[in-house]
Amino acid sequence: MGNAMHSVSNGCFNDSHASTTQNEEQYINELQAQIEELRAKIVDTLMQIDYITLQENPRIKADYAVKVGYLVNELLRAQVEARRERRRYEMAQARANAGASIDDAAIAEALAAELAAWEQRIQERFEEFAQQMEERESRKPMTPAESREMKKLHRNLVKRLHPDLGNAEDPDSQRFFLITQAAFKAGDLEALRAIEFATRHLDKQPKEINGIGELVAERELLQAQLNITEERLQSIMQQDPYALKAKIEDAQWVCEKVKQLKEEIAQQEAARDAYKQRFDELRGSEGHE
Secondary structure (H helix, E strand, O other), X not given: OHXXXXXXXXXXXXXXXXXXXXXXXXXXXXHHHHHHHHHHHHHHHHHHHHHHHHHHHHHHHHHHHHHHHHHHHHHXXXXXXXXXXXXXXXXXXXXXXXXXXXXXXXXXXXXXXXXXXXXXXXXXHHHHXXXXXXXXHHOOOOOHHHHHXXXXXXXXXXXXXXXXXXXXXXHHHHHHXXXXXXXXXXXXXXXXXXXXXXXXXXXXXXXXXXXXXXXXXXXXXXXXXXXXXXXXXXXXXXXXXXXXXXXXXXXXXXXXXXHHHHHHHHHHHHHXXXXXXXXXHHHHHHHOO
16 A cells, blocks of 8 residues: 555656756747747847948938929028028118217128028038938939848848847947948948958857746846837837928928928018118218218
């Protein structure tokens, strides 16, 4: 009887131990699957960030400049010109009120100093517009197949080289990541093909993690990284120029904006002409005194 009891007892113990081991293995497999899924989501989110910042945003900025931005720049120029004429008239009137003659050279010098920052801003806007137009014209059209290939190559290179995926300490990875970003921004498919082939030796296998505690810690770390990366993506999508995407694709919004800007430019030009006329009248009255 005692032997039978002992045998049954051993049998229950072995079944319980096997069940526990099986449950642990299942949990480990689940953790490993979750970790792989998180890593894939991080890569996908990083790719979205790169696509928006390197492909979409430059295109949006160029499209905005073509449809609306050139008028925004002209409005700024018209505002500065109207301000120039107003201040020229005010300075001339002040001298006339003081009984002094109108000194064109002194007024011009004062205006140059007063409006220098505005003139610099106009020049910066013009230079930015020129760069956007050059970039817009330099972009090469791609076939759907080429676009898919470029995204696939970029994804492989992000996984291999991105500093947020454990490559920050490797100088070769850092160097080729920057080259990859530049090639992707330029839409240089041939360069991406060459980089992908030339950097295959930089592929790194994920570190092997076996213990449940280490797997749980890795999962939590990756989840935190994913949260941060997704927040960064959302922030980029909520800011200009990406936030302008829906607007510039809306023909009605563009038409209304163009009409509004042209009306504001006309108002500023009318103000400029009015102050110029006042200045000319003031100078004319000075000549008859």
